Structure formats: C-alpha cells, structure tokens
Amino acid sequence: MSEELAAKLREQGYRLTPQRQLVLRAVEKLGHATPDEVLAEVHAQSSAVNVSTIYRTLEVLEELGLVRHAHLSDRAPTYHSVTDHEHFHLVCRNCHKVVSVDPEVVAPLADRLMREQRFVIDVGHLAVFGRCTDCDEHGG
Amino acid sequence: MSEELAAKLREQGYRLTPQRQLVLRAVEKLGHATPDEVLAEVHAQSSAVNVSTIYRTLEVLEELGLVRHAHLSDRAPTYHSVTDHEHFHLVCRNCHKVVSVDPEVVAPLADRLMREQRFVIDVGHLAVFGRCTDCDEHGG
DNA sequence: CTTGTTGCAAACTTTTTGCATACAC
DNA sequence: GTGTATGCAAAAAGTTTGCAACAAG
Numbered sequence: 001m002s003e004e005l006a007a008k009l010r011e012q013g014y015r016l017t018p019q020r021q022l023v024l025r026a027v028e029k030l031g032h033a034t035p036d037e038v039l040a041e042v043h044a045q046s047s048a049v050n051v052s053t054i055y056r057t058l059e060v061l062e063e064l065g066l067v068r069h070a071h072l073s074d075r076a077p078t079y080h081s082v083t084d085h086e087h088f089h090l091v092c093r094n095c096h097k098v099v100s101v102d103p104e105v106v107a108p109l110a111d112r113l114m115r116e117q118r119f120v121i122d123v124g125h126l127a128v129f130g131r132c133t134d135c136d137e138h139g140g
Numbered sequence: 141m142s143e144e145l146a147a148k149l150r151e152q153g154y155r156l157t158p159q160r161q162l163v164l165r166a167v168e169k170l171g172h173a174t175p176d177e178v179l180a181e182v183h184a185q186s187s188a189v190n191v192s193t194i195y196r197t198l199e200v201l202e203e204l205g206l207v208r209h210a211h212l213s214d215r216a217p218t219y220h221s222v223t224d225h226e227h228f229h230l231v232c233r234n235c236h237k238v239v240s241v242d243p244e245v246v247a248p249l250a251d252r253l254m255r256e257q258r259f260v261i262d263v264g265h266l267a268v269f270g271r272c273t274d275c276d277e278h279g280g
Numbered sequence: 281c282t283t284g285t286t287g288c289a290a291a292c293t294t295t296t297t298g299c300a301t302a303c304a305c
Numbered sequence: 306g307t308g309t310a311t312g313c314a315a316a317a318a319g320t321t322t323g324c325a326a327c328a329a330g
Binding site: 013015019020049050052053056 | 283284285286287288
C-alpha cells in the first residue's frame, strides 16, 4: 500500500515523505473529504503539517492516479482514494448525503455519448445531483 | 420576457429592479457564464452595479427558477438561463469546451437510479466531465 | 551533497456579510 | 412612508506562491 505510493513517486522523480503518506492514508480513511477535512485528519497524527502541503500533496497524488476529486458541493472539492474500485457519486442537494455507485450503471450512457457525441466520460469525476428518497418523503 | 421576471418576483414579495433585469439578460445572452463574467457583461451596460448584487441576484433568480448553475470547472460555478429548454453539459477536461446535450439522453440512467437507488436526478445541474474527440485525436 | 519538499507568511480569488443609503411599490 | 435592494468596504473561505530551512536519496 505504501509501497505503491513509494514506487509511483519514484517513477516520476518525486520523493517519499511522511507528509505524503499521511495525506494518502487520510484520504483513504475518510472516503470523501475536502482538503480541510484531510488537513484535520492529518493533524490528528501530526499537527505540524501545513495546509499548503495538503494542497500540494493532493495535487501530486492525483497526478499519480492514487486519488481523485469531484465537486460534490458548492464549496470545496471532495477527494477520494482510487485504490478502492472506481465509482461515481449521487449527491442529495437537500441533505447532502453522498452515495457511491458502481460505474456499470452509467455504462450505457457512456457508450451512447461515445457514439453520438464522440465524448469519453471520466466516470471517476462524475457527480450526479438530485434528491434522495428520504428527502422526497419527509419534506425539506 | 421581463414580464415573467416581474411576475415571479412579485409572487415572492420581491421587487423588480434594473439590476435584476440586467443580470437576467446577461445570463441569457452569455449562455454559460460565471458570476465574474456576468458582472463584466452587466458592467458593459451599467458600470455602477456591484459584485455583491450579482451574487445576491443570481441567488434570487435561481430561487425563482429562471436560472440554474452547475460546476463546469474547478473554479467558479457557471450559470445559465432556464428559459431555453433544459439541458445538461459535457465538459472536456482538456480543452474546456462545453457541449449542451438533450436530457432525453440521460433518461435511461435517470430511470434506473430512480428505481434502484430511489434517487431523483437533477438533470439541469448535471455536468459530465471527460475528453472530447478533438482532444483525443490531437494529443494534449 | 544535491535537489525536491516543507513550513510559514503573505497574496490572491471567490463569495459573503453588516450597515447606511436609495429606491420600488 | 415602508421595507426591500443596493453599494461599499471589510471579512470569510478556499487556494496559491515565494522563499529560506530541511531532509530524502
């Protein structure tokens, strides 16, 4: 797990640092997290790590393909690990609950857009907004 | 056109102001625009209008259902008029081109999410990221 | 040692807020 | 007139950058 990180880093001439391990672990643990939340989680381990390091590290991790981000709210972007299986997100605009869904569900749409629009979907980045049943039933 | 605005505003106890007319017109003219771009367009008409008015007005217009926003970039949200037919967006992560697509194309996915996840998609807010053919062919 | 990485502080961008004034109704 | 809407200026939120000190390889 940390070996994959080390390998991918070296491959690009980057170095393995404690900060980078901490950030990756935080993202994996949190599931879906904003840079702010990642910072908080990292701080639980080591309070010396700086915000700018979080941003720089998330950028590197994304470049290495270990992490992805999507815009699940009107505020900060949300990062998630890619070591789990790929997935996309349903976001309830009322209660802000996030559900992860298997890419297979969008496959037909992806195929159609590929054929008709000649456009290749980036499923990992996909965020679908709407309203979940809980919120539809009880008002809001 | 401006009558619809006036009517909807009054319906909610809001007032019709030149600023609100200008902002709505700007969004309609621009097609897809960030608050910043809306401000610029409005300023072309009347340079006295303030940024905060743009934000407050976009919020009101969205509440009235005259305007919608989606996150088409990593930066500011993009607003578009709803007086046109509803649509969703394909965004190329390489060249940032935006293509509007008919909601009918996502209908099967919407149906499936409704059935399996009991989730009602907000198609107007949907932004699908990926790569367009132009960018796939010529590198990038 | 060499060069990438970090912490810090400051700048920047985007959005929000408080308040006095102005204006729609 | 009454109360909403606006402009202004300042604050908040999120992100980026320059630079000296530090540390991985």
